Amino acid sequence: MQENFPKHVAVIMDGNGRWATSLGKKRTYGHYIGSLVVDKITKSAAKIGIKYLTLYAFSTENWSRPKSEVRFLMALLKTQLRKKERLFEDNNVKFGVIGNLSAFDSRIVEVINGLIKKTANNNGMKLNLALNYGGKYEIVQAVKKVCEDAKNKYLNIDNIDEKIFERYLYTHDMPDVDLLIRTGGEKRISNFLLWQSSYAEFVFFDKHWPEFTEDDLVAAIDEFKQRKRRFGGL
C-alpha cells in the first residue's frame, strides 16, 4: 500500500434534506436515497482498499430535529441494517458502531450486535457507523472512565498520556482519521471525531450526499495524495 494512501477515511454524509427539497420532495426521501449511497460507497471503499471507513449517520444533536424526521430516521436505520448482512459478507467488511447506543430501540441494538458478531472474522475493511455520536460526549465519557480506573487504582494518574487516553475512546482499535470528507457544502466538523481528526486532511464537496459517487471518493483520495502533511514539523 502506498505511503500516502489514507488508511482511515471518515465521511460527514450531509445534505440529504436539502437535496430532496431541491427536487420538490420531502426531506425523508433524501434520507432514503442517502441510505442507498451508503451501500454503494461501502462497496467502493472496500474495493479501493480503504482499511477504515467511518460514516456519520446520526449525531447527538440530531435528536433536536422534528419528531417525525427522527422517527423516520430510526425506522430507516432499522430496515437498512437488517439488509446489510449480504453486503458485508460479499465485501469482507467488518462492522462496528461508534456512539451511545443506549438511546436506541432494543430491536435496533439487537440487529447491530448481530451484525458485529456475524462480521467479526471478516478481515477486509472495518466499517464504523457513527450513531448517536458526538465528539464531546465521547471525550467526556472517556474522561469518566479514566477517573473511575484511577480511583480503582487500575491507572496511575502520572502515567496518563495520549496513548493511554485513546484506549478509552470508541476508536481505541483504529488509527486516527487521515481523510475527512464532508458533502453538502458546509465547512464545519459538527462534533464529529474531534480528537481523532486533529491532523486529518479535509476535503469538502458542494454536492449533497445522495449525489456522491465512487468517482467522488476517488477524487477525494487523489486530492489527499497531493497534500503535504507536516504534523507540526517542517
Ligand code: IPE
Ligand atoms: C445528513 O443530511 C443526514 C443526517 C444528519 C441524519 P441532513 O438531514 O443534515 O440534510 P441537510 O443538511 O438538512 O440538507
Ligand code: IPE
Ligand atoms: C452532521 O450533519 C451530522 C450527520 C451528517 C449525521 P448536520 O446536518 O447535523 O450538521 P449541522 O447541523 O449542519 O452542523
Ligand code: MG
Ligand atoms: Mg445537514
